[in-house]
Amino acid sequence: MALRIRNHIPGLTAALTILSLAAVFAAVLGVIPQSSLPRAPEPLIELIPHINAIISTIAVMTILLGVRFIRHGSVRRHRAMMLTSVGLFIMFLILYLYKVILKGPAEFLGPDVIYQYIYMPTLAVHILLAIVCIPLLYYVALIALSRPIEAIYESRHKIVGRVAASLWLISFVLGNVVYVMLYVVY
Incomplete structure (x- = not known):
C-alpha cells in the first residue's frame, strides 16, 4: 500500500485537494442541501464556532510543538504532533462545514469601515x-x-513542510481573529 502511494503522491495530492475544495465550496455556496444532514439541537449548532476556536488554538500549539520537536531531532514526537494537527484540522473542517450547510456563513455585524x-x-x-x-x-x-x-529526508517533505506549517499557522491564527470579530467583539 505504502509503495503504491509513494509512486503516486502528486496525483493523489491533486485528487484529494480537488475533492476537499469541492466539498468546502459546495457547502459554502449552498450546493449541499440541509436535508442531507441530520440536524443537531440548535444550542449545539450555536456552540460550533466556539468549539472550532478552541480546536484552532490547540492546533496552533500542536503545529508549533511539531516544529519544535523536529528542530530538536525528535521525529516520533514531530510526527505525533503533526498528525494530531491534521486530526484537529479535519475535526474543525467537519464542524465548520456542518454549521455552514445548516445555517450558512456567519454574518459580520460590526461597523462597515471595520468590515x-x-x-x-x-x-x-x-x-x-x-x-x-x-x-x-x-x-x-x-x-x-x-x-x-530515513527515506523522508531524501524527499521534498522538509522544504514543503516548512512552507505548509508556516502558512497553516497563519491561517489558523487569522481564523481565530475572524472568530473574535464575529463572536466576541461584534
Missing part, C-alpha cells in the same frame, strides 16, 4: 492561505505516511 478594511482582508487572507495549505498538507502527509523515516 471593509479589517474583517474582509483578514478573512480573505485566511481563506486564501487555507486553500493554499490543503495541497501542501496532503503532499507532506502522503510522503510521511508512505516512506520509512
